[in-house]
Amino acid sequence: MAQFTVVIPLYNKAAEIRATLNSVFAQTFSDYKVIVIDDGSTDHSVKIVEEFTDTRLRLIRQENQGVGPARNKGVSEAESPFIAFLDADDYWYPEHLEHLNELIDRFPQAQWMATAYEKAFTAKLIKPVDTPLRSFEQGWQGEVPDYFAMAKKDAPAWTSAMCFSKDFFQKLGGFDPSITMGAGEDTDLWIRAALTQPMYWINSISAQHLQFSSNRVSHAPTLKRHFIDLDQYEHLAKNHKSLKIYLDLNRYSIGLKYQMAGDPSRAKTYFNALDQSSLNALQRILIRLPGGVLRFGLSTQRFLAGFGLRLSAFGR
Numbered sequence: 001m002a003q004f005t006v007v008i009p010l011y012n013k014a015a016e017i018r019a020t021l022n023s024v025f026a027q028t029f030s031d032y033k034v035i036v037i038d039d040g041s042t043d044h045s046v047k048i049v050e051e052f053t054d055t056r057l058r059l060i061r062q063e064n065q066g067v068g069p070a071r072n073k074g075v076s077e078a079e080s081p082f083i084a085f086l087d088a089d090d091y092w093y094p095e096h097l098e099h100l101n102e103l104i105d106r107f108p109q110a111q112w113m114a115t116a117y118e119k120a121f122t123a124k125l126i127k128p129v130d131t132p133l134r135s136f137e138q139g140w141q142g143e144v145p146d147y148f149a150m151a152k153k154d155a156p157a158w159t160s161a162m163c164f165s166k167d168f169f170q171k172l173g174g175f176d177p178s179i180t181m182g183a184g185e186d187t188d189l190w191i192r193a194a195l196t197q198p199m200y201w202i203n204s205i206s207a208q209h210l211q212f213s214s215n216r217v218s219h220a221p222t223l224k225r226h227f228i229d230l231d232q233y234e235h236l237a238k239n240h241k242s243l244k245i246y247l248d249l250n251r252y253s254i255g256l257k258y259q260m261a262g263d264p265s266r267a268k269t270y271f272n273a274l275d276q277s278s279l280n281a282l283q284r285i286l287i288r289l290p291g292g293v294l295r296f297g298l299s300t301q302r303f304l305a306g307f308g309l310r311l312s313a314f315g316r
Contacts, residue, residue, distance in 0.1 A: 001079055001080060001081070002031050002032050002033045002056070002079075002080045003029075003031040003032060003080060003081070003082060003101060003104075004029075004031070004032040004033070004080050004082050004083070004084045004097055004100070004101075004163070005032065005033045005034070005035055005074070005075075005078035005079065005080040005082075005083055005084070005166075006024055006032055006033070006034045006035070006084045006085075006086055006097075007035050007037070007071055007074030007075060007078065007083055007084070007085055007086070008020065008021075008024075008034065008035070008036045008037070008074070008085075008086050008087070008088055009037050009039055009067050009070035009071050009074065009087065009088065010036050010037060010038045010039060010041060010045055010046075010049070010070075010088045011038075011039040011040065011041055011045075011064065011067070011070075011088070012041050012042060012043045012045060013041075013043075013045050013088035013089050014041075014043045014044050014045045014048060015089075016088060016089035016210065017045050017048050017049060017088045017089075018048050018051075019091060020086065020087075020088055020089065020090060020091060021034075021036075021049065021052055021057075023091045023092040023093070023094075024086065024092060025052075025054055026092075026094050027092065027094055027095075027096060027097045027098070028094050028095055028097075028098045029095075029097040029098040029101050032056065032080070032084070032097060033056050033057075033058065033078070033079075033080060034054075034056055034057045034058065035058050035060060035074045035077055035078060036049050036057065036058070036059050036060070036088075037060050037062065037070040037071070037073050037074045038059060038060065038061045038062070039062060039063075039064050039065060039066070039067070039069075039070040040061075040062065040063050040064030040065075045088070046059070046061070058077075060073065060074070060077060065177070066177065066180055066181070067087075067175075067182060067185065068174075068175030068176060068177050068179060068180075068185040069175070069177045071085060071174070071175050072174040072175055072177070075166060075169055075170070075174060078166060080166065081165060081166055081167075082100075082104065082163055082164070082165055082166065083163065083164050083165075083166050083169060084096075084097060084100060084162070084163045085159045085160060085162050085163075085164075086159075086160045086207075087159060087160050089210050090160035090207065090208060090209055090210055091207065091208040091210060092160075092206060092207050092208075093205070093206045093207065093208070095204070095206050096115060096161075096206035096207055099115045099202050099204055099206050100113060100114075100115065100163045100202075102141065102202065103141060103163075103200050103201075103202055104163075106141060107141075107142075107143070107200050110165075110198075110200040111164065111165045111167075111168035111193075111197045112157075112162070112163065112164045112165070112168060112169075112193050112197060112199055112200070113162075113163050113199065113200040113201065113202075114156060114157055114158065114161045114162045114163065114199065114200075114201055114202075115161050115201070115202050115204055115205070115206045115207060116128065116129055116133070116134065116161070116201070116202065116203050116204055116205045116206070117129050117158055117160070117161040117205060117206070117207040117208065117209055118205050118207075118208050118209065119154075119208075119209045119211055120208055120209065120210050120211060121211050126208070128205055129154045129155075129156070129158070129205075130153045130154040131150050131151065131153065131154050131155070131156050132149070132150055133150050133156055133201055133203060134203065136203050137203065138203060138204065139202070139203060139204050140202070140203040141200070141201070141202045141203075142200065142201070143198045143199070143200055144156055144198060144199040144200065144201050146242050147190070147194035147198075147199050148194065148240075148242035148243045148245070148246040149242040149245075151190075151246055152245065152246070152249060155187070155190060156199065156201055157186075157190040157193075157194075157199065158186075158207075158209060159186050160207050160209060161206070161207040164193075168193070168196075168197065172189065172192050172193060172196065173192075174189070175188075175189055176188050176189070176228075178226060179226055179227065179228050180225055180226040181224065181225040181226070182225075183225040183226055183227040183228060183254075184227055184228030184250070184254075185228070187228055187250060188228045188229075191233055191243075191246075195233075195236065195243075221261070222257045222258060222260070222261035222263075223258075223261050223262075223263060227254050228250070228254075230247050230250055230251055230254075230273075231273070233247060234247065244275065244278065245278040247274075248274035248275055248278035248279070249278060249279075251270045251271070251273055251274040252270070252271070252274060252278075252279060252283055252287065254270050255267045255268075255269075255270030255271045255274075255287060256286065256287070256294060258270065259287075259289075259290075259291045259294055260291050260294045260295050260298065261291070262291055264290075264291065267291075271287045
């Protein structure tokens with residue numbers, strides 16, 4: 001039985017899937033299997049996957065159900081004790097699985113773990129994950145102190161850098177299929193995981209989040225998406241300050257999306273539900289701006305990214 005099963009959901013990623021799979025098969029740690037779940041692709045993504053002859057690779061095809069159900073299907077088909085997730089447009093450096101295995105060996109109690117990662121906003125703008133954990137020495141390994149406090153800007157947990165024990169993932173119930181089009185199914189799972197078990201992390205970048213790839217699910221129209229239900233965790237936040245701030249920052253983010261999408265009523269619902277003390281001064285200004293101004297700011301942000309500059313509304 002292989003140590004890891006790499007689960008890759010695939011939907012119309014013909015432009016990226018070859019590089020993604022090449023990064024998997026270039027891993028220095030070789031005790032793994034790969035399951036690609038084709039979620040009803042209509043391009044030639046599947047043909048590219050079928051060109052790979054590595055016997056560790058298995059392709060499963062299903063009608064389109066969304067990224068969460070596709071990942072859940074991959075886990076259910078896996079026989080390995082640990083599941084490493086990778087999206088079909090992301091990339092691993094050769095030491096990624098080796099780093100995850102180091103965490104497993106060093107912390108046998110660990111049920112979910114991740115490596116540091118970087119975000120490629122454009123070909124010119126690549127930045128490391130922005131979390132206080134990055135202030136730890138390079139290569140640091142250990143239990144994450146207060147996950148929610150470490151996730152105020154960028155989350156230490158990101159799908160393509162993540163690993164779960166299969167048992168823990170299934171006990172949590174996996175990704176919530178009611179959350180659609182990348183509207184927080186990962187955030188929801190991280191909350192449930194962090195409230196149950198400590199996360200373990202290694203401060204070594206071994207994965208890259210490609211944010212300018214084709215057919216990104218996070219670019220789906222806001223008004224067609226079904227977002228995470230943050231209110232279900234509010235009762236737990238009464239005595240958990242960092243969780244409260246984390247929930248409010250996510251409310252802020254979703255509210256801005258609705259404001260820019262032309263639904264100020266729904267945006268106001270999210271803004272009214274948060275405690276403004278969870279926000280910084282800039283964020284408190286942004287929630288008062290009309291959608292047109294926010295859309296202009298977003299276009300400016302993307303324009304500057306093309307020149308290697310990053311502006312963020314989530315800085316604290």
